Amino acid sequence: MTASLAVFGNLTIDDLVFPDGSTRWAVPGGSAVYAAMGISLWTGCASIVAPVGTDYPIELLGNRIDLSRCQHVPRTLRNWGLYEEDGQRHFISRNATRNWSEFCPKQTDVASGYQTAAHIAPMPHDLALELVSALRKVGTSSISLDLDDHDLLGRTNLEAILGLLGGVDLFLPSHQDALAIFPGAEPLEGLRRLRSYAPDVTLIAMKCGSEGVIAHVSGAKECIHVPAVQVDLVDPTGAGDAFCGGVLAGFAEKNDPIEALLYGAVSASFCVEGIGFAGLANATEEMARPRLATLQHRVEFQSM
Template sequence: MTPSSAVTIFGSLTIDDLVFSDGSTRWGVPGGCAVYAAMGAMLWTSQVKIVAPLGPDYPAESLDKRIDLSHCPPATHTLRNWGLYEEDGRRHFVSRSASRDWAKFCPSPVDAIAAHQALAHVAPMPRALAVELIEELRRVGAESISLDLDDHDLLASSELDATVALIRKVDLFIPSRQDLHAIFPEAGPLEGLRRLRTFAPDVTLIAVKCGAEGVIAHVAGAPEWVRIPAIPVALADATGAGDAFCGGTLAGLAEAQDPVEGLLCGVVSASFCVEGLGFSGMAAATEEKAKDRLTMLRQLVEAHPF
């Protein structure tokens, strides 16, 4: 499946040391929100570009050769994180001391020229930087922008107005349940979705990632909200599943020109992500398997009055 426009992912590349809720660990794992989003998008398009500072210590050779890294600005070293996972699905990433200035490991507004192909996903990054980047993306002609916020930034700020102003600048807003809780601490996912829609009525699609429970979403102007379950697969590693969902959703929407179909593509991308360690699940995915899962998932979409 190849939409007419390439997808560009703006985010960061990382090397992570992971501690899981069962006590198991994985050290020195190449990752980053940009890579997982790109891999999720690649199921639905052959044209994916990453724009993220690239350090000489990042094993770029481990990435799929179809991912274009030619627009990655150089970095002195790669962002290094501790990743801590809890039993309820929450995750906490803490940068090591040499990587504490997160903005240095994110693309700057001048890198927005790489999105001339019109489809851009802005992965988690400091909010002030996301604002500047999105504004520049619009200026250079990006037609469809998706956004995944960072819950650390949300928890550190009580400025709801500033968050809403940012959401209104994009076409697809795709927070996690954890992000939504940071915005509306007293609201559950559905109530949070309703509040977001009240604040941002013109955003084409608002979708809340609910982990193993799937996704709930609302399309602008629709009388119903939708729930799409997660595909039941053997869980190997949930790292990056939310990012894979974001990339798959943007690419799928571009291919099908239908928001719900885009969501289905996102869920399929996430299902392949969790089946393997690191990138291996998505690397092993085939177009035939993706189509089979998409066909099955279409039968499971629920619609409820909004």
């Protein structure tokens, strides 16, 4: 099984601590898994390009995820995941897997298969930059990017971050990412500042959790607000990554930034309805289409 849309990122096993004191141990996940699930909701299949350990329960991924391009490593990246009351999350690698770069794809992995479009999930800045360059060289038509908030902490070189953005089509940070770049900035102000620094990126979309997404298409006079789909929240883990996958799938299919945002919001809505990636794994495109139709009527525009 192969797929033309690929996610470059990581697979993880996470030990989670929630604001109410509850915990969940050894949860299989990883940004690449959630993004690929967000894609496959619309396409039927997505490839993951990431190291995978023998301890990862790949049987839980079903037949919608192509792992044939994954390099096998002795163990999977293991994290502590700490959730705050305000929605912020902090992931800290466990001591035995603290060198995150060892659990991320490298530029040589681009040649392991073919992708018409690719999403680069959070990873160290230098690795992401190498992947963008390699993907462009092999003719990948659309590239989306989500920032690594580990890398943003303490990084003051805005020029380096913006150099990475120059090579992508879809930039999909969270508000938490934007705050790391522009401390204190409200979402709209952060969006404006990002756009002023990166005028040629086709779409910049800032994920704002339960408040939905605010976005701007290059050259437009207005910004876009796509609200979150109204569903019962079970587990927010991976929703932002699922959104990214849905956006890439929508953009690849429709070549329309607004439609791409809607696809992303619907992917995220299924993600939060189950524990881990169960909500997405059980969702189908037939289930997604009614949500998409409803959400199309809730899109709002405001002056940039």
